[in-house]
Amino acid sequence: MELTNVPATLGRLTTAIGLAGGEIGDMTVIAIGLATVIREVDFKARDTVHVNQIIDEIRAVEGIRIIEVVDRTFAMHRQGKIAVTSKVKVDSPDDLAMAYTPGVGRICMEIFENPALAYDLTIKQNAVAIVTDGTAVLGLGDIGPLAAMPVMEGKALLFQQFAGISAFPVCLDTKDVDKIVATVKAISPVFGGINLEDISAPRCFEIEERCQQELEIPIFHDDQHGTAVVVLAALLNALKLVNKNLRDVRIVMLGSGASATATAKLLMRAGAQNIVSCDRAGALYRGRTENMNPTKKWFSENSNPDGLRGGITDVLQGADVFIGLSGPDLVRSDDLAGMSRDSIVFAMANPVPEITPEAAAQHARVIATGRSDYPNQINNSACFPGFFKGLLAVRARQVNDEMKLAAAYALSSLVGDDELTEQYITPSMFDPRIVPTVAAAVAQSALISGVAEEPVS
Amino acid sequence: MELTNVPATLGRLTTAIGLAGGEIGDMTVIAIGLATVIREVDFKARDTVHVNQIIDEIRAVEGIRIIEVVDRTFAMHRQGKIAVTSKVKVDSPDDLAMAYTPGVGRICMEIFENPALAYDLTIKQNAVAIVTDGTAVLGLGDIGPLAAMPVMEGKALLFQQFAGISAFPVCLDTKDVDKIVATVKAISPVFGGINLEDISAPRCFEIEERCQQELEIPIFHDDQHGTAVVVLAALLNALKLVNKNLRDVRIVMLGSGASATATAKLLMRAGAQNIVSCDRAGALYRGRTENMNPTKKWFSENSNPDGLRGGITDVLQGADVFIGLSGPDLVRSDDLAGMSRDSIVFAMANPVPEITPEAAAQHARVIATGRSDYPNQINNSACFPGFFKGLLAVRARQVNDEMKLAAAYALSSLVGDDELTEQYITPSMFDPRIVPTVAAAVAQSALISGVAEEPVS
Numbered sequence: 001m002e003l004t005n006v007p008a009t010l011g012r013l014t015t016a017i018g019l020a021g022g023e024i025g026d027m028t029v030i031a032i033g034l035a036t037v038i039r040e041v042d043f044k045a046r047d048t049v050h051v052n053q054i055i056d057e058i059r060a061v062e063g064i065r066i067i068e069v070v071d072r073t074f075a076m077h078r079q080g081k082i083a084v085t086s087k088v089k090v091d092s093p094d095d096l097a098m099a100y101t102p103g104v105g106r107i108c109m110e111i112f113e114n115p116a117l118a119y120d121l122t123i124k125q126n127a128v129a130i131v132t133d134g135t136a137v138l139g140l141g142d143i144g145p146l147a148a149m150p151v152m153e154g155k156a157l158l159f160q161q162f163a164g165i166s167a168f169p170v171c172l173d174t175k176d177v178d179k180i181v182a183t184v185k186a187i188s189p190v191f192g193g194i195n196l197e198d199i200s201a202p203r204c205f206e207i208e209e210r211c212q213q214e215l216e217i218p219i220f221h222d223d224q225h226g227t228a229v230v231v232l233a234a235l236l237n238a239l240k241l242v243n244k245n246l247r248d249v250r251i252v253m254l255g256s257g258a259s260a261t262a263t264a265k266l267l268m269r270a271g272a273q274n275i276v277s278c279d280r281a282g283a284l285y286r287g288r289t290e291n292m293n294p295t296k297k298w299f300s301e302n303s304n305p306d307g308l309r310g311g312i313t314d315v316l317q318g319a320d321v322f323i324g325l326s327g328p329d330l331v332r333s334d335d336l337a338g339m340s341r342d343s344i345v346f347a348m349a350n351p352v353p354e355i356t357p358e359a360a361a362q363h364a365r366v367i368a369t370g371r372s373d374y375p376n377q378i379n380n381s382a383c384f385p386g387f388f389k390g391l392l393a394v395r396a397r398q399v400n401d402e403m404k405l406a407a408a409y410a411l412s413s414l415v416g417d418d419e420l421t422e423q424y425i426t427p428s429m430f431d432p433r434i435v436p437t438v439a440a441a442v443a444q445s446a447l448i449s450g451v452a453e454e455p456v457s
Numbered sequence: 458m459e460l461t462n463v464p465a466t467l468g469r470l471t472t473a474i475g476l477a478g479g480e481i482g483d484m485t486v487i488a489i490g491l492a493t494v495i496r497e498v499d500f501k502a503r504d505t506v507h508v509n510q511i512i513d514e515i516r517a518v519e520g521i522r523i524i525e526v527v528d529r530t531f532a533m534h535r536q537g538k539i540a541v542t543s544k545v546k547v548d549s550p551d552d553l554a555m556a557y558t559p560g561v562g563r564i565c566m567e568i569f570e571n572p573a574l575a576y577d578l579t580i581k582q583n584a585v586a587i588v589t590d591g592t593a594v595l596g597l598g599d600i601g602p603l604a605a606m607p608v609m610e611g612k613a614l615l616f617q618q619f620a621g622i623s624a625f626p627v628c629l630d631t632k633d634v635d636k637i638v639a640t641v642k643a644i645s646p647v648f649g650g651i652n653l654e655d656i657s658a659p660r661c662f663e664i665e666e667r668c669q670q671e672l673e674i675p676i677f678h679d680d681q682h683g684t685a686v687v688v689l690a691a692l693l694n695a696l697k698l699v700n701k702n703l704r705d706v707r708i709v710m711l712g713s714g715a716s717a718t719a720t721a722k723l724l725m726r727a728g729a730q731n732i733v734s735c736d737r738a739g740a741l742y743r744g745r746t747e748n749m750n751p752t753k754k755w756f757s758e759n760s761n762p763d764g765l766r767g768g769i770t771d772v773l774q775g776a777d778v779f780i781g782l783s784g785p786d787l788v789r790s791d792d793l794a795g796m797s798r799d800s801i802v803f804a805m806a807n808p809v810p811e812i813t814p815e816a817a818a819q820h821a822r823v824i825a826t827g828r829s830d831y832p833n834q835i836n837n838s839a840c841f842p843g844f845f846k847g848l849l850a851v852r853a854r855q856v857n858d859e860m861k862l863a864a865a866y867a868l869s870s871l872v873g874d875d876e877l878t879e880q881y882i883t884p885s886m887f888d889p890r891i892v893p894t895v896a897a898a899v900a901q902s903a904l905i906s907g908v909a910e911e912p913v914s
Contacts, residue, residue, distance in 0.1 A: 048563070073560040074567075076545050080580030081556060084623035085542045086614040088533050093829035093887070099538060100611035100838075101827075102808035103530040105595050106505070110531075112597075112604035122606040123537030123626075138562050140569075145646040147569035149579040154557035157543040166541035168625050169580075171646045183643040186636060189602040189628045351559035370558075372550035381557075430550070 002036045004063035010039075012061045017043050020057040021050065042072065081153045082160070084168075119192070119395060128167040128388055129191045130155050131184055133175050136200035136223070136258075139327070139350060145171035148198060155197060155222075155384075163385035163435050165392065167195065177203050181210045188215050192392045195384065196221040201258040202294040218391045218399045218451075224262030226380035229387070229404050231263050231323060231346060232270055233411035234378045234426040238366040241420050242342035244320060246271045250340075252319040253277040254312060254354055255326035256284060256296045263325060264303060269401050270408070276304045276319075280330070282311045313338070320344065322364075328352030336363040348378060366422050375423040382427065383407060386435040390442025394452035402449040403442045410441035459493045461520035467496075469518045474500055477514040478507065499529065538610045539617070541625075576649070576852060585624040585845055586648045587612050588641055590632050593657035593680070593715075596784070596807065602628035605655060612654065612679075612841075620842035620892050622849065624652065634660050638667045645672050649849045652841065653678040658715040659751040675848045675856045675908075681719030683837035686844070686861050687883070688720050688780060688803060689727055690868035691835045694882040695823040697874075699799035701777060703728045707797075709776040710734040711769060711811060712783035713741060713753045720782060721760060726858050727865070732760045733776075737787070739768045770795070777801065779821075785809030793820040805835060823879050832880040839884065840864060843892040847899025851909035860902040867898035 003009045017024055025042035032038075045051040051071075058064060090099050097103050111117045119125040134148035135141075152169035159167035170187065172180055184194060184207075196208055196219060204221055212219040220226075239246055251267065253260055256277050264275050277284050277299040281291050284299040285307050292300070308315050312331065316322060317338040324331065324347045331354040336345060345364040347353035353369045360367045368376035387407055391399070414427040414437060427434055446452035460466045474481055482499035489495075502508040508528075515521060547556050554560050568574045576582040591605035592598075609626035616624035627644065629637055641651060641664075653665055653676060661678055669676040677683075696703055708724065710717050713734050721732050734741050734756040738748050741756040742764050749757070765772050769788065773779060774795040781788065781804045788811040793802065799822045804810035807827040814824045814831045825833035844864055848856070871884040871894060884891055903909035 073555045073563060074578070076555050077561070077564045077578045079544075079577070079582060080584070080623075081543065081545050082580060082623070083542055083544050084584075084613055084617060084625050085540055086538065086617050087536075087540050088538050088614065090614060090618055091887075093834075096615075096838075096886075097829055098530045098533050099614060100608070101595060104534070104607045104611050105597060105808070106530060107534045107607040108594060108597055108600055108604045111607070112600040115603050118603045118606060120536070121531070121534045122603075122610060123539060124603075124606070125536060127537070127541075137565060138558060140562060140565055143565055143569040146572050146575045146579075146581075147565045149575060149581070149647065150561045150564040150568070151557070153579060154561050156541055157545065157547060157556060158553075160541060160543050161547055166537075166539070168541050169647055170644055172643045173646050174643050179639065179643060182636060183640050186629045186631050186640040187627055187644065189630050190606060190626055351562070372554055377550075381553075429553070430548075 001041065001058070001067055002038050002065040005033070005035050005037050006063065009061075009063040013041070013058065013064055016057045016061050017041070017054055020054040021046070022054045038067065077150055081150075082156045118189070122190075123166055124190060124192050125392055125395070126164070126166055127191045128159060128165055128193045128195050128392075129170045129184070129187060130159075130167050130195045130197050131170045131172065131180075131199075132197045133172045133180060133199055135175055135198070135203070137198045142200065145173050152197060155195070158381055159385055159388065162381070163389040163439070165385065165388055175203070177206050177210075180207050181214070184211045184219075185214055188217060191217060192395065193217055193388055194219045195388065196223075198223060201261075204258050205294075212398055216397045218396045220384070220387065220391070220399050221258070221262075222380055222384050224258045225266070225399065225404055226383045226387070227259040227325065227348075228263040228266035229383045229408045229411065230378050230380055230426070231348070232266050232405075232408035233382075234346065234368055234376065235267070235321065235323075235344070236270075236408065236412040237415050237420055237425040238321075238344045238368070240417075241422065241425065242344065242365060244342070247273055249320035250274045250276070250318065251321040251323060252312070252315050254322070254324045254330060255279075256299050257325065258295065260323075260325040261295045261298055263323065264299065266401070266404055266408070270405060274305055276306075276308050276315050278312045278315055283308045283315045285309055322346065324348050324354035326354060329354065331355040333359040333362050336360060339363060342366075346378060366425060368425060376425050377429065378426055379429055381429045382411060382434055383438065386438025387442050389435055389439035391446065393439060394443045394446050394454065396443075396446040396452040398451050400445075400449055400451060403445040406441040406445035407438050410437045413437070458498065458515070458524055459495050459522040462490070462492050462494050463520065466518075466520040470498070470515065470521055473514045473518050474498070474511055477511040478503070479511045495524065534607055538607075539613045575646070579647075580623055581647060581649050582849055582852070583621070583623055584648045585616060585622055585650045585652050585849075586627045586641070586644060587616075587624050587652045587654050588627045588629065588637075588656075589654045590629045590637060590656055592632055592655070592660070594655045599657065602630050609654060612652070615838055616842055616845065619838070620846040620896070622842065622845055632660070634663050634667075637664050638671070641668050641676075642671055645674060648674060649852065650674055650845055651676045652845065653680075655680060658718075661715050662751075669855055673854045675853045677841070677844065677848070677856050678715070678719075679837055679841050681715045682723070682856065682861055683840045683844070684716040684782065684805075685720040685723035686840045686865045687835050687837055687868065688805070689723050689862075689865035690839075691803065691825055691833065691883040692724070692778065692780075692801070693727075693865065693869040694872050694877055695778075695801045695825070698877050698879065698882065699801065699822060701799070704730055706777035707731045707733070707775065708778040708780060709769070709772050711779070711781045711787060712736075713756050714782065715752070717780075717782040718752045718755055720780065721756065723858070723861055723865070727862060731762055733763075733765050733772050734760055735769045735772055740765045740772045742766055779803065781805050781811035783811060786811065788812040790816040790819050793817060796820060799823075803835060823882060825882065833882050834886065835883055836886055838886045839868060839891055840895065843895025844899050846892055846896035848903065850896060851900045851903050851911065853900075853903040853909040855908050857902075857906055857908060859906040860899045863898040863902035864895050867894045870894070
């Protein structure tokens with residue numbers, strides 16, 4: 001924007017943005033004229049409506065002319081966020097004769113005679129398909145394969161950035177389980193692993209199971225197992241902090257979808273004995289009949305050993321841990337009042353948690369969310385890049401619980417006993433130790449559990 | 458290798474390699490010792506057996522010790538030739554909040570509400586799937602999807618290098634036409650176009666046709682149409698050079714597969730009236746019954762207007778043009794003796810042509826091959842990068858003959874009348890004008906023929 005070069009203009013501008021609720025970031029001088037200054041001003045707003053409100057407030061400030069409004073997020077996604085690039089230089093007919101015909105023929109025949117060499121002589125060893133049908137994208141629901149693409153590209157970007165893995169989005173124009181399984185099978189030769197993503201329950205379970213049965217490469221549904229790993233890792237540290245044991249605590253979950261089911265299963269594998277899951281109607285107990293589905297049925301039969309009934313407030317009485325994997329604003333501060341001493345609250349709904357950390361802090365000692373703007377961000381991105389790096393390193397043929405446990409223990413070990421506090425129970429996603437540590441744990445676990453052999457090289 | 462530092466050692470080495478038939482490239486001094494010199498010596502050989510013969514000869518030379526033998530071609534393919542990389546920087550939670558959750562949600566919803574925005578906000582506009590089942594790879598035949606990967610990666614590399622297009626290999630673990638069509642349909646949302654590659658005839662025709670019928674993005678089987686475009690482009694210039702007209706000449710083809718069929722069709726669309734195709738049994742004529750298949754049937758019914766019969770030698774009597782799209786060494790110099798004055802010979806079998814240029818030169822005036830080590834290399838790589846760039850630029854919905862003709866005319870126009878000689882009838886693949894010229898021709902043709910609209914931007 002162009003600001004009249006008289007005192008207090010900038011003050012009026014920043015005041016206007018601030019009072020309108022905008023969060024000001026960088027301000028950069030673009031050009032200085034005789035009577036005006038051109039500045040670029042970054043600010044954050046809640047949503048598009050809020051942006052327009054703020055811009056109206058700016059327009060009303062005397063001495064300011066808006067030249068251009070740029071949405072930084074849109075600019076970042078323009079024409080996509082990833083590219084397929086060349087690792088080798090092909091500048092001459094001679095290079096081409098090696099990279100392509102006729103030289104490539106020798107490479108092809110070598111693989112034809114020994115298919116395992118595809119891991120040495122193609123991208124397979126380091127390539128992951130990010131497969132979705134767009135039916136359960138973030139909190140947005142069934143928005144379809146085209147609208148899911150920005151998320152899958154974002155995921156591919158993280159695969160590369162954090163783990164140097166080449167991941168490619170496979171956004172499917174079908175919701176049919178048979179067709180999805182057939183497609184994954186058909187495209188599998190190119191890949192060393194398959195990351196299933198944002199596929200709605202219960203279809204995601206069958207797709208994962210059938211793909212894994214039919215293929216000799218690992219299938220990992222990140223929404224389930226990535227979540228389970230990062231939650232377990234953070235919970236292990238939170239329990240250490242409050243001096244409680246996973247075997248003894250009572251854990252209440254809100255949510256009964258794919259990520260909640262997988263998390264409950266992994267916590268149990270790690271020793272948890274008392275998990276109760278609630279949906280909006282209350283606790284899932286053996287024999288409940290109203291408003292059930294396959295995952296709720298699983299919870300009713302495999303958890304809630306004391307057969308608790310009632311709403312979330314009742315069930316939370318005396319509980320040690322709350323894990324929300326549900327939706328925004330479903331828990332009130334009062335609901336947490338009856339929890340036991342030193343209670344732990346993971347409100348993982350994203351972007352709006354089940355309860356804000358501020359509200360939870362009245363009763364809970366340790367609080368975590370999925371958000372980057374609070375302490376203790378629990379996010380799948382701390383798991384999947386390293387997890388796949390480990391799988392690929394040993395050419396694992398499948399994913400198993402041993403690997404998930406190993407990944408969770410490895411991740412939690414990155415917070416040293418002397419560092420552990422209420423504000424730091426899980427390492428930052430940008431901690432450079434995460435990927436090598438998780439990868440090593442997964443690779444070793446794959447070898448020990450017999451789903452991979454040490455590559456001969 | 459380590460060479461004793463006495464006179465004539467290097468001379469003995471190079472003599473030994475040369476006499477054994479090796480073609481010496483760069484020689485680099487790696488280290489100089491008191492009594493020895495360590496040198497890296499690049500040489501080319503015909504095949505692996507030949508390499509070993511040459512190495513045996515080198516071992517026999519006095520004063521030389523081989524330290525390491527590196528296969529440069531294998532080194533180039535190690536761990537694959539392409540990568541999926543990030544176009545945006547994600548170094549902080551703030552970046553991540555824009556590229557991934559929660560910021561990405563706004564981008565998704567924008568596409569959900571207006572699906573055409575996928576072209577603006579994802580990689581779709583610039584993404585191509587290279588789809589193969591590995592049934593007709595180069596001259597190697599049905600080697601399967603894994604062994605086909607090095608070729609598809611090579612193709613992806615050329616897409617990026619020549620046209621800046623992100624292409625990804627989709628090597629299918631099925632040969633079933635229905636399953637291939639279903640898979641291409643399922644994965645189509647991510648892509649702006651589909652390049653079918655190395656799929657055997659006649660399945661390739663049905664796959665191409667059905668995919669194109671069911672999808673609103675262009676499907677281009679490069680083995681057919683890429684070949685047709687580059688052959689037509691070169692032929693137009695060759696005919697100009699010898700002052701003959703496509704309408705009047707008699708063209709004899711050897712080969713009756715997918716590329717031969719597509720080439721014959723495009724030549725006819727461009728005006729050719731007299732094409733005769735031969736297989737090993739001789740001319741394909743109306744009524745022939747022995748050793749037929751669907752493409753041979755097409756040739757027998759749609760070409761050979763004079764009903765010629767007999768072997769290639771007979772059919773070549775008086776012919777103006779020979780186009781080989783078959784296999785190695787199928788034509789002898791004598792076969793060409795009866796061709797008309799100023800005859801044109803395109804021996805396109807790769808890597809070993811139907812007849813060597815040396816042998817053809819006894820009778821033909823203009824000679825071209827698919828090889829980079831002779832003049833007049835006719836290669837699909839001069840077509841597909843620019844062709845797809847044009848398709849993607851206007852978001853074309855399909856491929857049609859008008860585009861192929863436009864691409865061929867555009868390509869041939871790059872050889873100026875004053876430059877045209879027997880040794881230069883088609884531009885080098887590395888000519889930087891090719892991609893923009895072909896792309897512009899294809900894009901314009903798509904708009905004129907009504908299979909694309911000028912994008913609103």
